[in-house]
Amino acid sequence: MAFTLRWGIIATGGISTKFAEDLLVNPATRNSDVAHKIAAVGSRSVASAQKFIDRLYSDPSPNQWGEDGWNAWALQNGVLDGAKACGSYSEVFADPNVDAVYIGTPHTVHHANAKAALLAGKHVLCEKPFTFDLEELEELIAIAKENKLFLMEAVWTRFQPIAYAVQDLLTSGRLGKVKRMTADFSMNYDPDIRPDSNRMIDPEQGGGSLLDQGPYPSVWAMLALHEHPSNTDEHPRVVASYQRIYERSGVDAASTWVVSWKDFADATLVTDMTASGYDDACVVITCEDADLAIAYPPWRPESFTIVPHSKYEPGSIREREVHKFPATTPGGGMYYEADEVARCIRDGKTESGRMPLKESIITQRWLDDVRKAGGTVLKNRKSTVGN
Incomplete structure (x- = not known):
């Protein structure tokens, strides 16, 4: 049994x-x-x-x-x-x-x-x-x-078959060296029509795009870059960030941050609760010989596409390929x-x-760094440790 x-x-x-x-x-x-x-x-x-x-x-x-x-x-x-x-x-x-x-x-x-x-x-x-x-x-x-x-x-997202397939492709060498990536979790949440008590609006519930949406672009950065065998930087840090404030409640409407893995690659990560995400590619991983584009939504994408570089750019791959991983079951x-x-x-x-817990520590530090560098009402909020 x-x-x-x-x-x-x-x-x-x-x-x-x-x-x-x-x-x-x-x-x-x-x-x-x-x-x-x-x-x-x-x-x-x-x-x-x-x-x-x-x-x-x-x-x-x-x-x-x-x-x-x-x-x-x-x-x-x-x-x-x-x-x-x-x-x-x-x-x-x-x-x-x-x-x-x-x-x-x-x-x-x-x-x-x-x-x-x-x-x-x-x-x-x-x-x-x-x-x-x-x-x-x-x-x-x-x-x-x-x-x-x-x-x-x-x-x-880490445990879905598509996540393993993306990593296998990147580490196979077929696309050449990984150069950089972007990961964007935007959704048109239309906050203006939501009540003050809504979890995305209310600071007391940790509202805003960063904490609610931020784990998803982060997980793709961890899977594509941090866990790549070519990476030797165990402590990637945020090197730049920006938060746009949702004035009604003081939380972030959108956040953008750049994470750098020394001697390897950079990731630009985006969250936004006021604009729709790009359906064909919420994640783009730029490699030497082609790009890898993961379809929206970032929490449970159902396909990725190998996209050849422009005809003006070098690259050994010339045919577009779509790989599908349809979602099943209620959840x-x-x-x-x-x-x-x-x-x-x-x-x-x-x-x-x-x-592993050490990777949760890395992404939690990113969120801390972005929040503390921004201007939201959550910037200086204290933890509940000791309470």
Whole structure:
């Protein structure tokens, strides 16, 4: 029988819903050697948590997913059996039937929630950005290590098949040396029509484009440049940055920063909540013999294209190639990161080799550097360490 990880899920918003839905998908459909069970769900009320669980029992689109529906395997195999609706997060952390906690709360409370879970003896998968600042992250890592618990940032993009394929292509040498890259996560969020309480607008919720959107251009920079075998710089830093202020609340409407890997390559990273992203290429990696363009959206792209250089430029590749990786299942493939957590815990590991804590530290430092150099109301906000 496959190893089964028992999950506690805290918060019942959209990201937690997608994660939970993907836990219900038959592992055999992805040739996985681990499985999942939802043991408890925590919300601000028992009713809210129960509504979340009830929705997982229903099938909102049976025609799309087949006669039996997308959750048929889960219902037949007890993935939701005994799932407990909890009116507080602490009740989830205290549940002896919970092995690992998925944290899908707003990022300004990631530190407090993850700390409470770790101190309760639970393994933790925490949504991105890991914490508000580096000081908070370093405290979580220290607690996890002291208690020999697994801890990982939920950068699900890293575990998708397209991410591995992009890295394989770049390291194969077929495109020649990597020169530079751009990664842009823009979306026309239309903030002017949103209420002051909206998470993208409200400073108290860590609003703005940088913290909400910034992990996605960052992950592509890490995959394409930092993990490239030609890179020898273990401490890439932000060398320039700019933030455009959303005057209504003082958060950033857009942020741009440049990261440099010494003696290798640079990345220009962009977030913007006021403009649409470019559909054909939210990531462009410029190489000697051709460009690699990854289609929008950066969180779950479904294709990349090898684009020959202009006829005026050198390059050995002259034919355009499109490589497709269609998204499937309700959550789009969040089960890949869940499987990684399960395997690591099964094997007694306290962190993932694919999403190591040292790389979360690097990208968290980037976000800190950009925020502290900008002029938003979050520039000097203090961490919750010690609270």
